[in-house]
Amino acid sequence: MCNVEDQDLLPPSKAKNASRTCIKCKEVAQIVLRADNCYCRSCFIAYFTHKFRATIGKSKLIRSNEKVLLAFSGGPRSSAMLYLVHEGLSENIHKKLRFLPGVVFIDDGAILQLSENERRNYLEFIRTTVSKTGFPLFCESLGKIFPTNQDTNIQSNLLSSDLSNTTRSDATSSSNFDLDTLIKRFKNDELKIVQVFEKLPNSTAKEDMLHILRKKLIQQIAEANGYTKVMFADCGTRLAVKILSDIAQGRGSSVAHDVTFADERNQAVTLVRPMREFLTKEVANYLTLKSIDYRTRLSLTTMKPVKSSIERLTENFVTDLQASFPSTVNTICRTGDKLSVGDTSKIDADAICPLCDSRIDTNNSLEGKTTSKTTSKICQNTADSCCGEGDGSCNRIARINLTAKEIEDRLCYGCRLIFHSNNWEMDDLPQFLIDAIEKQLRRKRLKEEIEEFLLD
Amino acid sequence: MPVTCTNDCNRRAKLKRPKTAEKLCLECFYQAFEDEIHRTIVNNKLFQPGESVAVGASGGKDSTVLAYVLKLLNERHNYGINLVLLSVDEGITGYRDDSLETVKRNQQQYQLPLKIVSYEELYGWTMDAIVQKIGMKNNCTFCGVFRRQALDRGAMLVKADKIVTGHNADDVAETVLMNVLRGDIARLRRCTAIMTGTEGALPRCKPFKYTYEKEIVMYAYFKKLDYFSTECVYSPNAYRGYARAYLKDLESIRPSSIVDIIHSGERMSIKKEVKMPEQGTCSKCGYISSQSICKACVMLESLNRGLPKLAIGKTHKAKVVTICSNAFQRIIYRFKIFHELERDEIKFV
Numbered sequence A: 001m002c003n004v005e006d007q008d009l010l011p012p013s014k015a016k017n018a019s020r021t022c023i024k025c026k027e028v029a030q031i032v033l034r035a036d037n038c039y040c041r042s043c044f045i046a047y048f049t050h051k052f053r054a055t056i057g058k059s060k061l062i063r064s065n066e067k068v069l070l071a072f073s074g075g076p077r078s079s080a081m082l083y084l085v086h087e088g089l090s091e092n093i094h095k096k097l098r099f100l101p102g103v104v105f106i107d108d109g110a111i112l113q114l115s116e117n118e119r120r121n122y123l124e125f126i127r128t129t130v131s132k133t134g135f136p137l138f139c140e141s142l143g144k145i146f147p148t149n150q151d152t153n154i155q156s157n158l159l160s161s162d163l164s165n166t167t168r169s170d171a172t173s174s175s176n177f178d179l180d181t182l183i184k185r186f187k188n189d190e191l192k193i194v195q196v197f198e199k200l201p202n203s204t205a206k207e208d209m210l211h212i213l214r215k216k217l218i219q220q221i222a223e224a225n226g227y228t229k230v231m232f233a234d235c236g237t238r239l240a241v242k243i244l245s246d247i248a249q250g251r252g253s254s255v256a257h258d259v260t261f262a263d264e265r266n267q268a269v270t271l272v273r274p275m276r277e278f279l280t281k282e283v284a285n286y287l288t289l290k291s292i293d294y295r296t297r298l299s300l301t302t303m304k305p306v307k308s309s310i311e312r313l314t315e316n317f318v319t320d321l322q323a324s325f326p327s328t329v330n331t332i333c334r335t336g337d338k339l340s341v342g343d344t345s346k347i348d349a350d351a352i353c354p355l356c357d358s359r360i361d362t363n364n365s366l367e368g369k370t371t372s373k374t375t376s377k378i379c380q381n382t383a384d385s386c387c388g389e390g391d392g393s394c395n396r397i398a399r400i401n402l403t404a405k406e407i408e409d410r411l412c413y414g415c416r417l418i419f420h421s422n423n424w425e426m427d428d429l430p431q432f433l434i435d436a437i438e439k440q441l442r443r444k445r446l447k448e449e450i451e452e453f454l455l456d
Numbered sequence B: 001m002p003v004t005c006t007n008d009c010n011r012r013a014k015l016k017r018p019k020t021a022e023k024l025c026l027e028c029f030y031q032a033f034e035d036e037i038h039r040t041i042v043n044n045k046l047f048q049p050g051e052s053v054a055v056g057a058s059g060g061k062d063s064t065v066l067a068y069v070l071k072l073l074n075e076r077h078n079y080g081i082n083l084v085l086l087s088v089d090e091g092i093t094g095y096r097d098d099s100l101e102t103v104k105r106n107q108q109q110y111q112l113p114l115k116i117v118s119y120e121e122l123y124g125w126t127m128d129a130i131v132q133k134i135g136m137k138n139n140c141t142f143c144g145v146f147r148r149q150a151l152d153r154g155a156m157l158v159k160a161d162k163i164v165t166g167h168n169a170d171d172v173a174e175t176v177l178m179n180v181l182r183g184d185i186a187r188l189r190r191c192t193a194i195m196t197g198t199e200g201a202l203p204r205c206k207p208f209k210y211t212y213e214k215e216i217v218m219y220a221y222f223k224k225l226d227y228f229s230t231e232c233v234y235s236p237n238a239y240r241g242y243a244r245a246y247l248k249d250l251e252s253i254r255p256s257s258i259v260d261i262i263h264s265g266e267r268m269s270i271k272k273e274v275k276m277p278e279q280g281t282c283s284k285c286g287y288i289s290s291q292s293i294c295k296a297c298v299m300l301e302s303l304n305r306g307l308p309k310l311a312i313g314k315t316h317k318a319k320v321v322t323i324c325s326n327a328f329q330r331i332i333y334r335f336k337i338f339h340e341l342e343r344d345e346i347k348f349v
Helices: A014-018 A041-059 A076-088 A116-133 A154-159 A161-166 A179-199 A203-224 A236-248 A252-259 A280-289 A310-324 A328-337 A367-376 A382-386 A392-400 A404-410 A413-419 A431-453 B026-043 B061-077 B096-110 B119-123 B127-134 B139-157 B169-182 B185-190 B213-222 B238-253 B257-267 B295-304 B315-348
Strands: A031-034 A037-039 A067-071 A100-107 A137-141 A229-231 A270-272 B052-056 B082-089 B114-118 B162-164
Touching: A031 A280, A037 A041, A041 A076, A041 A280, A067 A076, A067 A203, A076 A116, A076 A280, A100 A116, A100 A203, A116 A137, A116 A179, A137 A179, A137 A203, A179 A203, A203 A229, A203 A310, A203 A413, A236 A252, A236 A280, A236 A310, A236 A328, A236 B169, A236 B257, A252 A328, A252 B257, A310 A328, A310 B238, A328 B169, A404 A431, A413 B257, B026 B061, B026 B213, B052 B061, B052 B139, B061 B082, B061 B096, B061 B213, B082 B096, B082 B119, B082 B139, B096 B114, B114 B119, B114 B139, B119 B139, B127 B139, B139 B162, B139 B295, B169 B185, B169 B213, B169 B238, B169 B257, B238 B257
Parallel strands: A067 A100, A067 A229, A100 A137, A229 A270, B052 B082, B052 B162, B082 B114
Antiparallel strands: A031 A037
16 A cells, blocks of 8 residues: 655745745645645645545536445545545535445455454444444455355345444444454454465465455445445555556556546446545645544555565555656556546456456467467466366365366456466355356356357 | 476476576477567568568677577578668767677678668767767667667668567566556557557567567577677666666566566557557658657757757757748748849839
């Protein structure tokens, strides 16, 4: 995650700023955004709030009384977003926001290896912050993406009453929100996911997987509770990092989806990014001026060396470059804006990666990779070769009747990299993924049966 | 403990392949390296039998290995192409003169014809002279623009049908990153193409598009190929340095990153409504250009007029100067005619 640090804030040297005035109202400036762009406190807040509402308004995407879920992590960006939405809904405001917000928090403490105490404190913070706004709160552990009972229907699991009742904290009923039972339930859900993450080959794959699963779970919760939009608080700096790290991880075809205002890959739930016009620095300024409380987000690579993962390296690269070339983030984001998501209406359901919902981009030419693989014979997928041999792990594969090769073939280029060179088994995959692949394969078989009767 | 080659040849492994991390013996490495390039050539139909192909040869590792491998594959797989070495002499003392010596030795070793074109004969300026004018900063812009055209002109002189360059996977990946960082959407779209300029101009291709720089170095090292390795004496492009460092770090985290970036570059599509520069021809020299006057002409004009800084900054400023000078001349000309007409009329009256 991007670092928001206090050193971005003014005033570093008072003598220099003494003569500076706000470019709007000519009062004494408090904030320097860039070079001579100085703002006073109230003008900056007005500018920031306006930009946020303008980004939402410009898109004309969110209708009035639509249910919108805010993805809230407690970190700086989503705290700012929560505050902005809360403020935008209050009665006496000009250009009031007109949607019905809910808040979702995904606890990934198990993967970050936080202690029970840390997790309780964090949840407590989330609960108090959200209860101030009066929005409904959904808390769920990331482990929920792997259903504990081997029931294949994940939807029913999410719809189960305990989610909507015990974890929902309205302003009135927040007292029955018992953290201890919640954590206990979370722990129960998490046995599987911890195992799966341990098996992933490196931090790069883990981070990538974490993002995908978190997004997936949020979408599932949104869908199960009748929300049609989810707001993510990605700011411009974060998106610039995302663009570069996507490219570095072979996800060129989904870059456009990952940075546009509205990501409509999932038909039921659209992801929106209303904070995309801000820099990390601006968010930090806003938080300080409004004295909004937030928690520093930990990630898998916090306190690790720069080169511990692609995302961490990219973040460092962009931040450093931004320091010497202040237009870096903007240029990268504008490049991302010019990329096309392609014609989404024409995509066949079979041509979608079941893990990340992007279009499959591995069809014809995988030259760079496959060429080198075949010439040097490293294509020895252990799971593939052992399948059907009759030992324990294979029985499980036989039950679902999918081979590792079949699964890999269904994934997009970027998602294949997550599992690459990893001895994974069917059990290590989230159920939604297996379901989706099975469905695709069934459709494929059906299509083969009727092939000869199909025109064109 | 000696490691055996993972390719089941029972020989001792001598190296770890940078691209796939497998341990190979020299023979298997050569085989894999050459086959990969052969496959790239065949899959992309880079060459047609009977074609004359100019190899852009700088004397550096990439082009030396390229010339060597292409000659080898041409004989092994009967591509039926005629190879010519083509070098550009930028006129950089202490760098290009030495590397050209290497190219000349390569010509002897590989028995290929060699053609050298120089900036001096094409433009009337050596890089040394240009650097004297504009200083150590930004001179790479001149060199790069001029070299691109010089290669094309040289290839036309030797009647080549195609130019091949030694751009490797690292170079392509780096260019993808650079174009994202610079917001150069037109180049971002075409930089991953293995063959460019198929319509009109001389096609150029990069047979090393998927070949890792490290493997090229390894190949040259074990084959004991004669190549020249010195940095250009003039300052390297600083901004590109950031991208390069980032790429190297990525490679150390996940070796497949380089190919992954190329894959990303190939799969990014540009929105239809984004305006793209249209490729036309330069009104001055007839060379392909997206502007009315090509960059090389603008730069040459600015050099000749003693205002070299103009060409590096905002393009439109420099173009205005060029166009203005033309327009100004036209105005003077018309004025003269008008004047003469007037005189005639006066006489007439």
